[in-house]
Amino acid sequence: MAPTALARILRPNQSLERLVRMLQTVNGVDKVLQTYIFAQRLLVHFLQRAGPEHGETIKRIVSLVPAFNDARFILRLAGLGELPVIQGITRMENHPPQSTLSLFVRRAQLWLMFAYFPLEHYAWLAGKGAIKVDPALSSRASVLSVRCMALALGLGFYGLYEEHIALTAREKQLARQGAELDQKEKARQAAKLATDRASWAIRVVNNLCFFPIMSQMGGLVSPFLNDMHIGLLGSVASAAQLYAAWQATA
Template sequence: MPSKLSLSPFALPSPGLAHFNRVAGSQSGQDKLFMVYQYAAYVAVAALTSKRFGNKARADLALRIEKLRATISDARTLYRLFGLFPIIAWAQSLNDPATQPKDKQHLLINKLQAWSMMAYYPLEHLYYLAGKGVFKISPARIGKIAVWSCRFWAAYVVLQIFHIRRSFQLLGEERTRVVRAARERVRTGSATSDELQREKADLQRLAAQEKSLKNDCWVQAGYLPLTAHWSLPGGLLPNNAWVGVCGTVAAVAGLNGVWKRTA
């Protein structure tokens, strides 16, 4: 049998390596892989430069880790320069009865999220390019634009928390309907094997959706303090180590979601 994950070119085809290639080959997967390093690097640098564990060799290593982190951070921002266009397409789909969410609360939340992202992306593009000298804007002005950009991102995160909460409510209601219908058919003796199999499949689908929502909870749990931190001129978190911890939580949970979707 082929191994689950083999990096040897002389081994049989590896399903694990094929899965990793699917993740790394997708735009979302690449971004999450880079994100894991970007935020974990903050924690590593803090540890390597601490008074307790730091020394000259570790300080040199921390400097090299930080340089790669900065490069990755810059690249991730650059790759988002076209991020506004999918948001516009998503916003347009929310106006189409065939593709918009059937639940009115979900629809309202999604529309508010679309507006928040349509404000976030242009502001991020503006402060990023201004920081590179493309636009002539004072450093103080760039800082204000960056803060407002993050505030719109924070608004999206808060709205996503409400979206998750509503999704849990709808899943609970649907699960209750499926279970009640199954019990009623069993009680009246009208249940067929096909119906029971279909109800079992429905419950498995609902369980998978609930698991995905729980994973999204971890993503937003990492993003919420980060966006709040960057939305305040003086910040919220005490140091970059905490930025790294929160970002790593969001990155790992996000990567886990991409990994499962590409299984």
């Protein structure tokens, strides 16, 4: 059957197809929710500065945050958090880094991340009344979970440094061998290297933005970030992660 008259307006759209694929993944949905949660802090900050007439608008914007936070907790409770960490631990133990220091740092980072999620689940379920515990105990679990993530992010900088060294070595090797490779192979290696470098840059942004946030929330440092700072750092990191989720559906 030939296309209908509406087909002149509703043309096939690759961006729409890609957006649908991204939002059909748990990771894609999580990053969209995370972006809103942090971006609204920035928006609320500027609306408050604009004047009291925006009070009702601010209430409407903020009203969605508890639901979005709960949705992200449920996604992590369903395995979004633990399963990739378990996968990472399994891969690391079967294919350990050659350096003893690298193995120690990576192992510590993964186990800190593994501890983060059960503690977070425990605190969240207690807050919802799903399990009956002492409020002080659930509060302590919440703080410990954030500290675990902050320490894991801190250790992540060592891994990012090592990855930067490896990527730089690959770039130099490709530059040296450029004349010896045919154009197709050279283009393939250059494209793979560019993809890996972009992925590394996103993880750097994530660590640089979330490490100070988690360190403050976990009480590891004295408060130095206000809502605007947290909103800005979180929005930048969330946008980078959202971009990574978008690229993964290409």
